[in-house]
Amino acid sequence: MQNRLTIKDIARLSGVGKSTVSRVLNNEGHVSPQTRERVLAVIEQQSFLPSKSARAMRGQSDKVVAIIVSRLDSPSENQAVRTMLPLLYEQGYDPIVMESKFSVQRVQEHLQVLQQRAADGVILFGFTGLDEQILEGWQEKTVIVARQYQGFSSVCYDDSGAVNLLLNQLYQQGHRHISYMGTHEADTTTGALRTQAYQAFCEHKQLEPVLILGELTYHSGYELAEGILRPDTTAVICASDSIALGVAKYLQQQHKSDITLCGIGNNLLMRFLFPQALTVELGYGRAGTEAVRLLMSQLHSAPSGQHIIVPCQLADPLP
Amino acid sequence: MQNRLTIKDIARLSGVGKSTVSRVLNNEGHVSPQTRERVLAVIEQQSFLPSKSARAMRGQSDKVVAIIVSRLDSPSENQAVRTMLPLLYEQGYDPIVMESKFSVQRVQEHLQVLQQRAADGVILFGFTGLDEQILEGWQEKTVIVARQYQGFSSVCYDDSGAVNLLLNQLYQQGHRHISYMGTHEADTTTGALRTQAYQAFCEHKQLEPVLILGELTYHSGYELAEGILRPDTTAVICASDSIALGVAKYLQQQHKSDITLCGIGNNLLMRFLFPQALTVELGYGRAGTEAVRLLMSQLHSAPSGQHIIVPCQLADPLP
DNA sequence: TTGTACGCGTTATCAC
DNA sequence: GTGATAACGCGTACAA
Numbered sequence: 174m175q176n177r178l179t180i181k182d183i184a185r186l187s188g189v190g191k192s193t194v195s196r197v198l199n200n201e202g203h204v205s206p207q208t209r210e211r212v213l214a215v216i217e218q219q220s221f222l223p224s225k226s227a228r229a230m231r232g233q234s235d236k237v238v239a240i241i242v243s244r245l246d247s248p249s250e251n252q253a254v255r256t257m258l259p260l261l262y263e264q265g266y267d268p269i270v271m272e273s274k275f276s277v278q279r280v281q282e283h284l285q286v287l288q289q290r291a292a293d294g295v296i297l298f299g300f301t302g303l304d305e306q307i308l309e310g311w312q313e314k315t316v317i318v319a320r321q322y323q324g325f326s327s328v329c330y331d332d333s334g335a336v337n338l339l340l341n342q343l344y345q346q347g348h349r350h351i352s353y354m355g356t357h358e359a360d361t362t363t364g365a366l367r368t369q370a371y372q373a374f375c376e377h378k379q380l381e382p383v384l385i386l387g388e389l390t391y392h393s394g395y396e397l398a399e400g401i402l403r404p405d406t407t408a409v410i411c412a413s414d415s416i417a418l419g420v421a422k423y424l425q426q427q428h429k430s431d432i433t434l435c436g437i438g439n440n441l442l443m444r445f446l447f448p449q450a451l452t453v454e455l456g457y458g459r460a461g462t463e464a465v466r467l468l469m470s471q472l473h474s475a476p477s478g479q480h481i482i483v484p485c486q487l488a489d490p491l492p
Numbered sequence: 493m494q495n496r497l498t499i500k501d502i503a504r505l506s507g508v509g510k511s512t513v514s515r516v517l518n519n520e521g522h523v524s525p526q527t528r529e530r531v532l533a534v535i536e537q538q539s540f541l542p543s544k545s546a547r548a549m550r551g552q553s554d555k556v557v558a559i560i561v562s563r564l565d566s567p568s569e570n571q572a573v574r575t576m577l578p579l580l581y582e583q584g585y586d587p588i589v590m591e592s593k594f595s596v597q598r599v600q601e602h603l604q605v606l607q608q609r610a611a612d613g614v615i616l617f618g619f620t621g622l623d624e625q626i627l628e629g630w631q632e633k634t635v636i637v638a639r640q641y642q643g644f645s646s647v648c649y650d651d652s653g654a655v656n657l658l659l660n661q662l663y664q665q666g667h668r669h670i671s672y673m674g675t676h677e678a679d680t681t682t683g684a685l686r687t688q689a690y691q692a693f694c695e696h697k698q699l700e701p702v703l704i705l706g707e708l709t710y711h712s713g714y715e716l717a718e719g720i721l722r723p724d725t726t727a728v729i730c731a732s733d734s735i736a737l738g739v740a741k742y743l744q745q746q747h748k749s750d751i752t753l754c755g756i757g758n759n760l761l762m763r764f765l766f767p768q769a770l771t772v773e774l775g776y777g778r779a780g781t782e783a784v785r786l787l788m789s790q791l792h793s794a795p796s797g798q799h800i801i802v803p804c805q806l807a808d809p810l811p
Numbered sequence: 812t813t814g815t816a817c818g819c820g821t822t823a824t825c826a827c
Numbered sequence: 828g829t830g831a832t833a834a835c836g837c838g839t840a841c842a843a
Contacts, residue, residue, distance in 0.1 A: 179820055179821085180820065180821065180822095181820075181821095184830095189829075189830080190830040190831070191820090191821085191822095191830080191831090192822085192823090192829070192830060192831080192832095193828085193829060193830075195821065195822060195823090196822095196828095196829090198821090199822085203828060204828065208828080208829085222607060222608040223608070223820080223821070224608070224610060224819090224820055225554075225608050225609040225610070226545045226546075226548035226549040226609070226610065226819095226820080226821095227545075227549050227820035227821045227822090227835095228821060228822080229545035229548075229821095230543065230545045230546050230549055230819095230820085230821075230835055230836065230837090231820080231821045231822045231823085231834085232821080232822070232835090235544075235545055237588075245564075245574050245577075246567070246570050246571065248565070251570070252565065254564060254589075255564050255565065255591065258564075258589070258590065258591055259591075262590075262601075262605070267588045267609060268588060268589065269556075269586045269587060269588045269589070270577070270587065270588070270589040271577065271581075272574065272577055272578075282581075285541070286581070288541060289543070289544055290544040290545070290586060291543060291545060391761065391764055392764065395764075418761065418765070422764070422765055442737065442761065445711065445714075445737075445738075445741070446737070446741055446765070498835090498836055498837085499837060499838095500837095503814095508813075508814080509813060509815075510815090510836095510837080510838095511814060511815080511838080511839075512812085512813060512814075514837065514838060515813090515838095517837095518838085522812065522813085523812070523813080524812060524813090542837070543835090543836055545835095545836085546819095546835075546837045546838090547836085547837060547838080549820065549835095549836085549837080550819060550836080550838050550839090551819095551837085551838070
């Protein structure tokens with residue numbers, strides 16, 4: 174266990190100089206096949222691992238990236254993080270996870286620690302109130318998720334696309350009285366984009382918009398459900414599956430099983446409990462992949478300031 | 493942003509030697525108040541931060557601990573992790589999060605990386621199949637959560653206590669025909685302990701045990717629900733809230749609202765959707781706290797091999 | 812009390 | 828192709 178062997182020991186054991194061992198470790202050329210093999214054998218046999226801290230100090234790179242989520246128990250962020258982790262390991266990076274809990278100050282504290290550790294990169298889940306001036310100087314090593322910032326690379330979700338997907342589906346099924354329950358919370362941008370998509374669609378199709386904005390919770394969905402149900406309402410779109418779960422409970426209690434319910438997020442539990450509900454897979458996992466890809470390319474060379482929008486799709490209908 | 497200042501620069505700027513700066517940084521004595529103040533001023537002014545990698549190399553400690561969860565989206569582990577993070581920051585440790593996904597090999601790979609990085613400590617969520625010999629040599633720097641291993645410190649949940657809590661409550665309410673849906677999955681120990689608690693209680697109170705073992709999912713709960721409902725059944729205890737959610741759906745579909753449903757885990761969504769159900773708060777957050785506390789004490793001096801059982805309690809009845 | 816010199820494990824730059 | 832040697836930023840005996 175105690176990895177107290179150093180490159181020097183390996184050198185001694187294989188009868189070469191430390192430089193040669195270093196060359197072998199870093200797959201550099203200019204070392205004869207026999208020597209390389211011999212050194213590799215010793216390394217293998219001693220199960221030697223070079224010290225990361227020493228490398229970090231020498232090479233500037235600690236091979237560390239931070240993932241700053243807003244809430245680790247948010248299903249969306251959680252899912253994105255889960256796809257990031259293995260990708261980062263693959264590249265030899267260790268991910269350190271931090272929670273901002275929507276607090277700007279916490280982000281600042283985290284960034285300070287990261288600076289101290291000379292972190293190579295940061296993947297940051299944006300939220301309302303997080304000003305870009307706080308991120309001054311981090312543009313080259315940072316990728317923002319779920320929000321766009323001037324000068325920063327980012328990976329965003331297709332908020333209006335998701336709402337339109339649902340609206341089109343419903344419209345095609347003949348629905349003409351579709352209510353909407355949105356939010357102005359958590360991430361203003363996201364909430365606003367979804368609301369706007371709904372409003373635009375209604376205007377375009379000459380439908381009467383019936384909407385209400387609340388919080389991004391099932392409690393809120395439940396409480397406000399009554400307010401968006403008109404006598405002629407045949408479908409309800411919710412800005413998230415959390416909200417939809419709240420509305421679903423209300424609908425069930427009122428025995429209004431004839432109303433088509435829609436959410437966004439492809440929440441597994443919701444699909445289990447209310448399989449008839451429609452929902453959109455926003456692509457959280459995909460967002461994780463893209464964020465890592467973007468960050469890596471940026472760290473290895475590269476132009477900062479790219480924006481990626483992850484495509485969404487209707488979740489497969491359940492049997 | 494570019495923290496390219498070194499301790500040497502600070503020394504020059506404040507007109508002292510590097511050692512003095514070092515002493516100030518580490519709050520060591522033997523430095524005159526005036527000098528200290530002067531150095532601190534420069535540090536503050538230049539917003540200087542000592543390089544972690546350099547310190548790590550020198551002092552052996554990277555101030556890094558790893559948290560190896562089995563699944564990041566498990567509500568229990570998630571909650572435990574969330575309480576760990578701030579505690580670790582407080583102590584100056586950076587947590588790097590890894591997922592095992594119940595794979596022994598992945599744990600091994602992770603440990604290898606950690607060894608390379610000279611991680612100070614590891615908090616590992618145990619699971620079935622994870623043999624203790626894989627952890628050879630890590631006992632002093634490791635705390636296991638949710639399982640006990642010979643020679644390792646651990647933090648466990650009160651599995652039998654939780655079941656007994658529910659059983660006593662039900663029994664006291666007059667229930668005499670209580671079915672049980674358990675699991676042999678995920679973590680054998682946990683599953684077995686809960687099942688045994690149920691069986692022991694039945695024997696002790698002369699009740700007829702009706703039980704079935706399935707997977708730890710709501711799907712499984714739903715599928716198997718029929719099998720544990722006898723005509724005289726008045727209550728059902730599930731080994732977890734996930735299972736309970738499945739059973740709840742079945743009960744609702746069958747309009748069996750007269751059956752008292754119980755779960756374990758205090759899942760928020762379940763409490764929202766089925767507020768009449770009983771559930772036990774197992775103490776995930778508390779477990780996180782204890783795990784960190786244990787690890788810290790171990791790293792700072794200390795005796796390894798302690799076992800802590802986190803107390804559980806009935807979740808408060810909902811209004 | 813303060814400054815100097817050296818070592819930690821690795822990589823980069825030279826000579827050979 | 829290979830091996831000394833000097834950095835990297837910091838901690839720390841030891842000398843002043």
